[in-house]
Amino acid sequence: MVDPVPLLIMGSGPAGLAAAQEAVRAGVGALLLDEQPTGGGQIYRALGEATGERQKTLGTDYAAGAPLLTVLSAQCLDHQPGATVWEVSPDGTVYYTRQGQARAVSAEQVILCSGAMERPMPFPGWTLPGVMTCGAAQILLKGAGVFPASGAVLAGSGPLLLLLAKQLIGARARLAAVVDTTPADNYRGALKYLPGALRTPGYLLKGLSMIRTLSASGVPWYRGASGLEAIGDDAVAGLRFKVRGRQHEVACSNLFLHQGVVPNVQLSRSLGLEHHWDGLQRCWRPILDGWGASALERIAVAGDAGGIMGARAAEAHGRLAALGALNRIGVLSETERDRRAAGARAVYRREILPRPFLDRLYRPHPDYLQPADDTIVCRCEEVTAGQIRKYVELGCLGPNQTKAFGRSGMGPCQGRVCGLTVSEIIAQARGVPLEQVGYYRIRPPIKPVTLGELATLEQPEDA
Amino acid sequence: MPETEFAVVGGGLVGMAVAYGLQRRGHQVTVFDEGDIAYRASRGNFGLVWVQGKGAGMPDYARWTRLSAALWPEFADELKRKTDVDVELTQPGGLDLCLTESELADQVARLEGLRDALDGNYPFQVLDPGRLRGMVPEAGPAVSGATYFPEDGHANPLFLLRALLGAFRAEGGRIENGGTVSAITPTRGAFRIETERPWEAAQVVLSAGLGNAKLGPMVGLNAPVKPNRGQVLICERVQPFLNYPTVQIRQIGTGSVQIGDSKEDVGFDDTTAPRVVAAIARRATRLFPLLENVRVVRAWGALRIMSPDGHPIYDRSTEHPGAHLVTCHSGVTLAAAHALVLAAWIGGGEPEIPYLETFSGKRFQLSSAA
């Protein structure tokens, strides 16, 4: 039996690390769990181990995480890397596996900082070997310094696409092409959000610098591309697409795709929290108060897991969530909480200003929200968009019914990859707003756990 | 003028089997069902077509279950023909594995009781560990033996639901889903169905699972059903090791292993409980040690629909002729009998079998009055 802990933080990205800093500052012994072998989350992944050379390749935003990572050596923080959380109960019990052993810990307050995941980009051929997401490619670059020296195509849209292009160019990879699918009218649509974005101009300047690097590199850069199709027999060999009606084909040995990121809501969903549909970001987010607190007394959500906000806002949000939680367990008075929160709240407000502009600008191309009938949407069970549409004709109203009919969302990824696409397809096929269609009912374990681990699980109630 | 001849309220395995059975006999049927998320045993069950052990205390239930198991092969073929959906039926006989001597003794006693009640016609076998390992080499050293019944089998319950829906639609049946039926009012020899808009039906079949408890009394029928939670774990695919379905574990065609099933009285709570899941995992790894390193990819909880004695309720209202009620706790097993036999009875045909009246809900009123 493990003693209850006052505060459990899941995720050691900017949100989780900042939350841990606030706990340490308040003298509270928090438990910090993350499935990765090192702290840092997506953006600062493996920063602690990265050589100077790699840091240079990855840029100043990457190196900027160093001060946050120092919290990991704080005396009163119990940092457990390599801990995969597979269930969180509404009563604040967290179940995880570490070093082959399943454990359960009760916490007075739990802050879920599980971050974002990439929005899938389904089109014909996207499941071929050699096709992966830009995020996965970046993970290889950050973690192992591995990247293809030549023959890679980057396709899709969004800041991470440009960032990866810049990072790969900096690492002297010879890219075959960058194929940008951002629809031309997104620029017009985003214009009205530009004044807000200009109030925190850092992001736009960074974007311009990425664009400059890409332009100067001489890498073929196609804009306004549509009708993507990856070709190849056993592995990807090329990408076909159209630009202004003209057909193009680029040969490639690696294809990296990206069309933005969305909150990773598997845990908040599995807890049964209410989520609302964010029409601008086209994703679900859990309903939270100004301290990241959910409707469940012991559960808060911080950072990108609560809505896409970017690393710096996530850091500020993590602080706010920790201060809220410290107040709820009686460590900080309301006055003290608010005093400590003032700085973070100002940063948070400032850092989210550019979001509406970015969200509108990089809204995914409709082709990849509503893939053609023969495109696979659920990779685990190989279910196509057309099959989902057929189940709607048979009378299915939502994703849980199409799941029961055709197994979409039943594979090992638990619907993480196909969830949004399936709901989008059903909404369009039924002609109703997506809110009415809903999402998969997510059940724990949200990550695979072996029967042997489950069988030896120590339960907090066993004492 | 009623808009539909039959209104079937509830589109789970039970409602769809009856609706399909009625429609294929030429009746005109509309099914009313709820939306994407509802209490649905049909979406969370274990997929056994199971005979062994059923009907203790009510031999007619054993007969009925065996009839359905016997009808299943032709029923599966019919669904395949009409919808191209293969419901993956196999009936190689099933095992009930025991971990202690007393567990085995209890089980044998139960099956002997059934055999006596059925005049000796109940061909179960008792397997000692040696014989069992001959059939299932992977059974662990902790297994003390098993009982085997040759008529047991399993199917894919989700494909069954889809096939029933597809076949029903193909026969011209109608589905109205998305609305809960809030009330049913008998009106001048017909029934008013209150949903998103009111409907009128000449006859009504209540097959709303747990919803029947509330709907039954509106047409003079008694269905005191209660929820009973069962949890099921789905594991990743492994090499075939289990050629027979068992009460606790079955391996399906793709290699996935399904493990169940707890029986918990927790009210309307269909979430999963880690404590129970851990107990299921402990039992499973003792039965089959090779499962230790197999990963659980999904788990769920679902609510069974239990009548006070665990047996089905089939009833028609004397107060309001034209109102019927159907509920049971083994909707996969009984699907064939529901579609091919029970539907004929509901449709007004002569009962092909003499004992359907045994399943009337009146048995509960009598026992509570006694």
Ligand SMILES: Cc1cc2nc3c(=O)[nH]c(=O)nc-3n(C[C@H](O)[C@H](O)[C@H](O)COP(=O)(O)OP(=O)(O)OC[C@H]3O[C@@H](n4cnc5c(N)ncnc54)[C@H](O)[C@@H]3O)c2cc1C
């Ligand atoms: C693939 C990818 C790459 C990105 N690259 C960049 C970039 O280079 N630059 C940039 O500015 N922004 C990048 N972003 C955006 C950036 O991730 C966010 O803005 C920021 O990291 C959000 O911080 P966070 O703390 O909310 O989440 P994250 O940094 O994502 O941290 C979440 C942490 O939770 C852990 N976790 C999640 N689920 C579990 C579980 N079940 N058990 C245990 N641990 C778990 C993860 O391992 C991770 O460490 C990227 C996003 C993605 C998805």
Ligand SMILES: Cc1cc2nc3c(=O)[nH]c(=O)nc-3n(C[C@H](O)[C@H](O)[C@H](O)COP(=O)(O)OP(=O)(O)OC[C@H]3O[C@@H](n4cnc5c(N)ncnc54)[C@H](O)[C@@H]3O)c2cc1C
């Ligand atoms: C864990 C578990 C394991 C099981 N294993 C097996 C097995 O191995 N073999 C077997 O034969 N059986 C098994 N069963 C039992 C089997 O699943 C059920 O007997 C069967 O699904 C019951 O079907 P149903 O249609 O009566 O109920 P349900 O599937 O619950 O369907 C009832 C339907 O009625 C609808 N409804 C309810 N109220 C209303 C209303 N007011 N208006 C409109 N619609 C309404 C609901 O939305 C639902 O769709 C298992 C059950 C569970 C829970």
